[in-house]
Amino acid sequence: LAGDLRAAFRRHAAGVAVITTSSAGGPVGFTVNSLASVSAAPPLLSFNIARTSSSWEAVGRAEFLGVHLLGSGQEELAGTFARHGADRFARPTSWICGPFGVPQLAGCLVRMIARVEERWPIGDHTIVVAEVVLVELAPAGKPLLYQDGGFRRLSPD
Numbered sequence: 001l002a003g004d005l006r007a008a009f010r011r012h013a014a015g016v017a018v019i020t021t022s023s024a025g026g027p028v029g030f031t032v033n034s035l036a037s038v039s040a041a042p043p044l045l046s047f048n049i050a051r052t053s054s055s056w057e058a059v060g061r062a063e064f065l066g067v068h069l070l071g072s073g074q075e076e077l078a079g080t081f082a083r084h085g086a087d088r089f090a091r092p093t094s095w096i097c098g099p100f101g102v103p104q105l106a107g108c109l110v111r112m113i114a115r116v117e118e119r120w121p122i123g124d125h126t127i128v129v130a131e132v133v134l135v136e137l138a139p140a141g142k143p144l145l146y147q148d149g150g151f152r153r154l155s156p157d
């Protein structure tokens with residue numbers, strides 16, 4: 001069943017996002033494809049984080065998060081924020097310290113700031129629900145997708 005479940009979700013095409021936060025040790029961030037819109041009023045989003053993730057300690061304590069929807073062309077950034085041991089905020093990553101001290105990445109399709117509302121441990125992951133307090137939309141652009149173990153772009157057909 002575990003193998004079939006993995007195979008099933010390899011067929012699930014999802015957008016790619018990077019979640020960031022600040023910690024005593026500096027900025028923290030990781031790539032997710034589990035981002036979902038949860039509620040419009042109040043405006044809530046969710047994502048899942050493995051509790052074995054090196055970002056878990058910071059995300060488990062964080063009050064504010066940066067949520068970045070990546071655009072086509074940001075495959076390298078997505079890879080950096082998924083690579084174990086990578087110095088994720090070193091060059092060529094371009095970022096600033098944004099509102100509420102949240103690290104904000106440059107060049108994304110959408111940047112949001114969200115305040116953590118709930119953390120639900122479930123299975124080997126924790127579902128994090130956060131209220132969106134700020135949304136910045138890039139004027140244009142196409143999303144980066146993840147499907148069948150690789151990054152994809154939309155084609156016209």
Ligand SMILES: Cc1cc2nc3c(=O)[nH]c(=O)nc-3n(C[C@H](O)[C@H](O)[C@H](O)COP(=O)(O)O)c2cc1C
Binds near residue numbers: 029030034
């Ligand atoms: C496309 C993609 C989506 C991912 N989605 C998630 C996710 O939703 N939740 C999660 O905990 N890890 C997810 N990961 C894995 C984390 O990005 C990765 O495990 C982590 O950053 C690795 O670093 P670490 O070993 O320092 O924890 C995803 C990775 C990729 C490439």
